[in-house]
Amino acid sequence: MYKDRIVVYTSGTFDMFHSNHLKMIEYARGLGDTLIVGVSTDELVCSYKRPPIIPFEERISIIKALRYPDIVIPQRSLDHSELVKKLNIDVFVVGDDWTGKYDYLKDLGVTVFYFPYGDGLSTTSIKKEIVERYDSIKGKIDNQPNPDIR
Numbered sequence: 001m002y003k004d005r006i007v008v009y010t011s012g013t014f015d016m017f018h019s020n021h022l023k024m025i026e027y028a029r030g031l032g033d034t035l036i037v038g039v040s041t042d043e044l045v046c047s048y049k050r051p052p053i054i055p056f057e058e059r060i061s062i063i064k065a066l067r068y069p070d071i072v073i074p075q076r077s078l079d080h081s082e083l084v085k086k087l088n089i090d091v092f093v094v095g096d097d098w099t100g101k102y103d104y105l106k107d108l109g110v111t112v113f114y115f116p117y118g119d120g121l122s123t124t125s126i127k128k129e130i131v132e133r134y135d136s137i138k139g140k141i142d143n144q145p146n147p148d149i150r
Helices: 019-029 042-046 056-064 081-087 103-108 123-142
Strands: 007-012 034-040 071-075 091-095 111-115
Touching: 007 019, 007 081, 019 034, 019 091, 019 111, 034 056, 056 071, 081 103, 103 111
Parallel strands: 007 034, 007 091, 034 071, 091 111
Antiparallel strands: none
């Protein structure tokens, strides 16, 4: 706590921004007085999964345009120990797909919340739907007979 203010930090890749991203950020906003949102850099994301579809500069601009964050910063590491100390973070919020990963922050006096995304909407499911629709359209086009050209 800094001057009786609770500082909350949440972060993510926020690729192909969707309503579950917004719900998590809105939830984090409600847990304190100051909300800092970290946006994972392309380099960080590529260190543990496939590259994002949307480039970092665009993703961070989208998050900055939201009304909920007070501060938006690049996130360059998955180890938040130093960040917690430097920014006096009291509360850490992350999606429940990371459950258990950030429990070590509790030893630094941070309250950790794993936000339940719920079923359905995710960046992975959006990408899968795009590929399925593309394959369906492509299948229809590829099965057209060639015209008899004379």
